[in-house]
Each structure stands twice: as structure tokens, then as C-alpha cells.
Amino acid sequence: MSKIEKHKAYWRQNIKYLSILLFVWFAVSFGCGILLKDFLNRYSLGGFKLxxxxAQQGSIYVFVVxxxxxxYLMNRLDKKYGYIDN
Incomplete structure (x- = not known):
């Protein structure tokens, strides 16, 4: 694999990771906080409607995770393509 092909494969995988993770964050923050709000409000967590x-806390926690x-994924990808040692 040439250096350019290796670089393109690396970034293709990086964009794939970003797309999936941003979709998860969007689904949690917009989906659970806005679209599914009425359904989730049937339940409570810590005395607050879910x-x-x-909308207030969960999307932030999910973002940090x-x-x-x-x-973790990028460290594995960097090792796979030889951008870091170990």
C-alpha cells in the first residue's frame, strides 16, 4: 500500500468513526431530548422526568463518553496505520 493510499484509508476510517459518533450524539441529544421527550417523561431519573x-444532562454525559x-478508536487507528508506536 502506497503512502497516499494509506493516508486516504486512514482518513476514510476516521470520517467513518466521526460520522457514527456524531450520529449517536445527535440521536441522544435531539432524539431523546426533543423528539422522544413525551415518551421518556413517563419515567424519572433522580426525581426528574427522563x-x-x-435534554439537560444526558446529552452532555453521552458526549463526554x-x-x-x-x-480509544483513534489510538487503535493510529497504531494500525503506524502513526504512533506501541
Whole structure:
């Protein structure tokens, strides 16, 4: 595999990871916080309606988890394509 092909494959995989993770974040923040709010408000978490909780807190927590997941995935991808040692 040439250096240019390797670079393109790396970025193709990176964009794939980003697309999936951003879709998950969108689904949680917009879907659970806005679209599914009425359904989720039937349940409560910590004394708050679940739809409200997702709109205020849940999407932030999911975003932080996705940051760490992206870090893990990118470290694996960097090792696979030889951009970092180990």
C-alpha cells in the first residue's frame, strides 16, 4: 500500500468513526431530548422526568463518553496505520 493510499484509508476510517459518533450524539441529544421527550417523561431519573434529564444532562454525559470512545478508536487507528508506536 502506497503512502497516499494509506493516508486516504486512514482518513476514510476516521470520517467513518466521526460520522457514527456524531450520529449517536445527535440521536441522544435531539432524539431523546426533543423528539422522544413525551415518551421518556413517563419515567424519572433522580426525581426528574427522563426527557428533561436527557435534554439537560444526558446529552452532555453521552458526549463526554463519546470523546473517550473516539480517543480509544483513534489510538487503535493510529497504531494500525503506524502513526504512533506501541
Amino acid at each position: 426527557g428533561f434529564w436527557f 463519546l470523546i473517550f470512545l473516539y480517543m
